[in-house]
Amino acid sequence: MTVEIRCHATLRDYLPESAKKGIYQYELKGEKNVREVANSLELPVEELHLIIVNGVQKNLDAPIQDGDRIGLFPPVGGG
Amino acid sequence: MKIYRVNLNTEEVKTEEVPESYAPLGGRALTSQVISDEVDPGAHPLGENNKLVFAPGLLSGTRAPSSGRLSVGSISPLTGGIKESNAGGTAAQYFGKLNIKALIVEGAKDDGKNVLVVNKDGVKLEKVDGLKGLGNYEAGDKLREKYGKNVSVMTIGPAGEHKMTAASIAVSDIDKNPARAAGRGGLGAVMGSKGLKAIVIDDTDAPGVVMHDEDAFKKASKKFSKIILDHPVSGEALRNYGTAVLINILNEAGGLPTKNFESGRYDKADDTSGETMVDIIKKRGGKASHSCHPGCIMGCSQIYNDEDGNYFTAGFEYETVWAFGANCLINDMDAIAYYDRCCDDIGLDTIETGVTMGVAMEAGIIEFGDKDGVKRLFDEEIRKATPLGRLLGSGSKVTGQTYGVTRVPEVKGQGIPAYDPRAVKGVGVTYATSTQGADHTAGYSVTANILKVGGEVDPLKKEGQTELSKNLQVATAAIDSTGLCLFVAFAVLDNEEAVPTIVDMLNAQYGISLTPDDVTELGKQILKVERNYNKKLGFTREDDRMPEFFQKEKLPPHDVTFDFTDEELDSVYQDLE
Numbered sequence A: 001m002t003v004e005i006r007c008h009a010t011l012r013d014y015l016p017e018s019a020k021k022g023i024y025q026y027e028l029k030g031e032k033n034v035r036e037v038a039n040s041l042e043l044p045v046e047e048l049h050l051i052i053v054n055g056v057q058k059n060l061d062a063p064i065q066d067g068d069r070i071g072l073f074p075p076v077g078g079g
Numbered sequence B: 001m002k003i004y005r006v007n008l009n010t011e012e013v014k015t016e017e018v019p020e021s022y023a024p025l026g027g028r029a030l031t032s033q034v035i036s037d038e039v040d041p042g043a044h045p046l047g048e049n050n051k052l053v054f055a056p057g058l059l060s061g062t063r064a065p066s067s068g069r070l071s072v073g074s075i076s077p078l079t080g081g082i083k084e085s086n087a088g089g090t091a092a093q094y095f096g097k098l099n100i101k102a103l104i105v106e107g108a109k110d111d112g113k114n115v116l117v118v119n120k121d122g123v124k125l126e127k128v129d130g131l132k133g134l135g136n137y138e139a140g141d142k143l144r145e146k147y148g149k150n151v152s153v154m155t156i157g158p159a160g161e162h163k164m165t166a167a168s169i170a171v172s173d174i175d176k177n178p179a180r181a182a183g184r185g186g187l188g189a190v191m192g193s194k195g196l197k198a199i200v201i202d203d204t205d206a207p208g209v210v211m212h213d214e215d216a217f218k219k220a221s222k223k224f225s226k227i228i229l230d231h232p233v234s235g236e237a238l239r240n241y242g243t244a245v246l247i248n249i250l251n252e253a254g255g256l257p258t259k260n261f262e263s264g265r266y267d268k269a270d271d272t273s274g275e276t277m278v279d280i281i282k283k284r285g286g287k288a289s290h291s292c293h294p295g296c297i298m299g300c301s302q303i304y305n306d307e308d309g310n311y312f313t314a315g316f317e318y319e320t321v322w323a324f325g326a327n328c329l330i331n332d333m334d335a336i337a338y339y340d341r342c343c344d345d346i347g348l349d350t351i352e353t354g355v356t357m358g359v360a361m362e363a364g365i366i367e368f369g370d371k372d373g374v375k376r377l378f379d380e381e382i383r384k385a386t387p388l389g390r391l392l393g394s395g396s397k398v399t400g401q402t403y404g405v406t407r408v409p410e411v412k413g414q415g416i417p418a419y420d421p422r423a424v425k426g427v428g429v430t431y432a433t434s435t436q437g438a439d440h441t442a443g444y445s446v447t448a449n450i451l452k453v454g455g456e457v458d459p460l461k462k463e464g465q466t467e468l469s470k471n472l473q474v475a476t477a478a479i480d481s482t483g484l485c486l487f488v489a490f491a492v493l494d495n496e497e498a499v500p501t502i503v504d505m506l507n508a509q510y511g512i513s514l515t516p517d518d519v520t521e522l523g524k525q526i527l528k529v530e531r532n533y534n535k536k537l538g539f540t541r542e543d544d545r546m547p548e549f550f551q552k553e554k555l556p557p558h559d560v561t562f563d564f565t566d567e568e569l570d571s572v573y574q575d576l577e
């Protein structure tokens, strides 16, 4: 059971060195939702402003499944 | 304050008092009002009866943070409708300090030597040889040599001189580079049609903005700065990664238009992301954060150096990176920087030109992903104003039409920017209904749709989108009149003290007693003026529609279409006419 974690902007610094360009294949260890994965990876949960699972906005309690693509962003903007 | 009126036919410059009814107007409110009041709807956009109006915002020239935005108004040769094109750079602050309410340019003369010189003594028309045909970089250098190194310079490049309808008006930034522009709507072509190559503004010994209550203004502007800096987006994020940070977000959300709007995801998006841009900038000793005018505390701009560490381009925006990147399947940051510099130098809107390149690829003029091909089109065709170059410089609609392309992303003749209207439906409503043609800044629903700023509205569903777009269109029109950069909206939408604080600044400066409701009313008033003027120009509700392919083709990965009914779209302006 793996999920693809895509950390962006300042969150990239929290991923292991091997995660090139913020993309990290993470082998689940029983985590059931985004919050648990974020905790396992020691990501700063309070900075996870946008949580996009398979292209759809979710929150920390969103359940996860094998093969999910999880995009994480701090507050950012532009235009 | 004064209004200056220049007629290029008679070469007369007049100084006028500000009529009472114009006193509370600035920026977009003023440019749109002047166009509506003075320009006969039958005027050809490139003829002598169209006018070009420059107006700083109400707060421009003051110490209010990020208040140096300039509005340029006219009938657009690109859309055929009313246009307010908004620019950063140093011009608006200088106008404000010189107590200039507006500069109105009339007439038309094929000359190319005309330069307007604006300083503490007023406005003068001068003839300067050797400027014709120059790009904006060289023209700016020449003008600074002649008029002093600290003047603000607005110029048109070859695109404007050749009256290409995607032409911009360049505005010099803090470092004197022509990297800021009144880009959208082809107003560079209007300036070209008037034979006006440049406007030089010298603020030496400018009297400065007259303040009714200096202390109250100081207090309010300090508070407003804090509101901006306390918000995570306007206080920090914009400065860290620039606007291109949006590439990865829109890609994740499935709304990054890819391959001329064929998909909402680009597998090589990260090669062109804000994160990648910042890595390159840091490696080459550029600046990841940069302000386009003195007094901007958000600093979303940047300086991008070449491989040898020399300045190459600035103000390298999300929209630009997307338009030539994902939209054209080009994943090379240096190539995109080259196109950005070409647009700044030749004087072209980066969005319109990038969208046009996507259409050119769809038409088979060059292949998708052909980065050398795009370079050749800039260097050999557009810059030289060959027939093909002029065609491409006329924007997406004309190019699509000429080659029989059915998938042309435009509304009212203006190319659609970097958010697919099917997957970010709120901004789609704005594209369809705005008085300006497809314009994301006119009602930036991306905030609540994608960025979780100012609430949350599901980007893939229709619910709440027309309301959201309408409210943002009203608020934006008001902000565009203050001279504040629209990016203050991130803080304004999340902090209820923000609007009252803007009102406090206006009241302290002008000695008036506006309320926050008056600001909303002003926004509505502007939209009504623009909407009703567009009607006189021949626009109907049928013009507020999305191209057919957005309604028929499903956008991967969400497989969504643009599915608003005509009635739903019409509801946006129903009580704004």
Ligand code: SF4
Pocket: B066, B088, B089, B238, B290, B291, B292, B293, B296, B297, B298, B299, B300, B301, B485, B486, B487
């Ligand atoms: S936030 Fe960016 S665009 Fe706005 S005024 Fe500042 S530098 Fe210019």
